Amino acid sequence: MGSPVLTHALAAASRGLAVLPLSRSKLPAIRSPHPAGGPAPAPCHGQCGLPGHGVHDATTDPDAVRALFAAAPWATAYGIACGRPPLHVIGLDLDVKHGTDPLAALARLARAHAFVLPPTVTVLTPSGGRHLLLRGPAGVAVPNSAGRLAPGIDVRGSGGYLVGPGSVTARGTYELALGSYTRAPAPVPPALLRLLAPPPGPAAVRLLAPPPGPAAPARTAGAPPYGAARADAALVRFVRAAPVGERNARLFWAACRAHETGRGEALTPALVEAAVAAGLTEREARGTVTSAARRTAAAP
Structure with a gap:
C-alpha cells in the first residue's frame, strides 16, 4: 500500500497535473544521478533515463509516479510542475510574508487591467498564503518571477513547481481550499497572461519606444543611464x-x-x-x- 503523499500525487496526476516527489524542505527528493565534480556533459534533463533531474522528472503517468516515489520513500510532499502538458499550469504563489496583502494586490491588478480572476484550484499553504493554479496556453512559456507582478505575488511558470495539496513539509501541511475538490485549473485571463508573458525582445522594445524628444542630459562617468x-x-x-x-x-x-x-x-x-x-x-x-x-x- 502506498504512502499518503503518493495517494495525493496520483490523484493530482489523474487530473492532468505533472508531479514529482519532494522532501520536507520542499526540494526535489531524488538526488541527481550526475555526481558533482565529475565530467561536465551537456545539460541533462532526464535524457539519461535516470530519475533525479528535479522538475524534469515530473509526470502524469501513474506507473512512472509510483516509480519515482519508490525511488524516494522518504518523500513527504510532491510538486506540481508548471508549464507542462496537458494543462500548462501557471501558478500564482500568494505570499503573506513581509507584511504584504497579495489578495488585495491581485484585486488591484484585476481592476487596473480589466480582468476577472475565475474560480480555480486553490491550495492553502501552512504560512497562510495561497497557491492559485491556472491553465495556460500551449504556445506561451511564462517565466518564473518573485514579486515582479506585485508585492507578495510570485509566479511559477516553465521550469517551476508548486507544492501540491496533501503534502507535509517542515512548515506544515498543504490543503485544498473549500470548493477546489471538483475544480480543474481555470483558463488564465488574456489580460493577466499579457502581464505574465516574457518581456518583448529588442525589436518590440524599439517599436514601443516613444518618439525622440529633447536630448537626455549628459551624465557623469559611473552614473546610471538617463532611463x-x-x-x-x-x-x-x-x-x-x-x-x-x-x-x-x-x-x-x-x-x-x-x-x-x-x-x-x-x-x-x-x-x-x-x-x-x-x-x-x-x-x-x-x-x-x-x-x-x-x-x-x-x-x-
Whole structure:
C-alpha cells in the first residue's frame, strides 16, 4: 500500500497535473544521478533515463509516479510542475510574508487591467498564503518571477513547481481550499497572461519606444543611464510615499526590482533613506532590503 503523499500525487496526476516527489524542505527528493565534480556533459534533463533531474522528472503517468516515489520513500510532499502538458499550469504563489496583502494586490491588478480572476484550484499553504493554479496556453512559456507582478505575488511558470495539496513539509501541511475538490485549473485571463508573458525582445522594445524628444542630459562617468536614473528615482518615490501598513511591502518590492536590474547595491542607501522617511527604523529598512536581495538571488 502506498504512502499518503503518493495517494495525493496520483490523484493530482489523474487530473492532468505533472508531479514529482519532494522532501520536507520542499526540494526535489531524488538526488541527481550526475555526481558533482565529475565530467561536465551537456545539460541533462532526464535524457539519461535516470530519475533525479528535479522538475524534469515530473509526470502524469501513474506507473512512472509510483516509480519515482519508490525511488524516494522518504518523500513527504510532491510538486506540481508548471508549464507542462496537458494543462500548462501557471501558478500564482500568494505570499503573506513581509507584511504584504497579495489578495488585495491581485484585486488591484484585476481592476487596473480589466480582468476577472475565475474560480480555480486553490491550495492553502501552512504560512497562510495561497497557491492559485491556472491553465495556460500551449504556445506561451511564462517565466518564473518573485514579486515582479506585485508585492507578495510570485509566479511559477516553465521550469517551476508548486507544492501540491496533501503534502507535509517542515512548515506544515498543504490543503485544498473549500470548493477546489471538483475544480480543474481555470483558463488564465488574456489580460493577466499579457502581464505574465516574457518581456518583448529588442525589436518590440524599439517599436514601443516613444518618439525622440529633447536630448537626455549628459551624465557623469559611473552614473546610471538617463532611463535607469529615472527608474531609480521612481522606486525611491514609491517607497517614500508608502502609507502606514504598506511600508515594508513597498520597500521589499522596490528593492527586488532594483536587484533584478543590477542596481540593488547602488540604490540601497536611497531606498533605506526613503523608508526611514516613510516611518520605518533604519534597522527594519536594512533588514527588508537584505531579504529582498536574498529573495532575488534565489529566484528561479
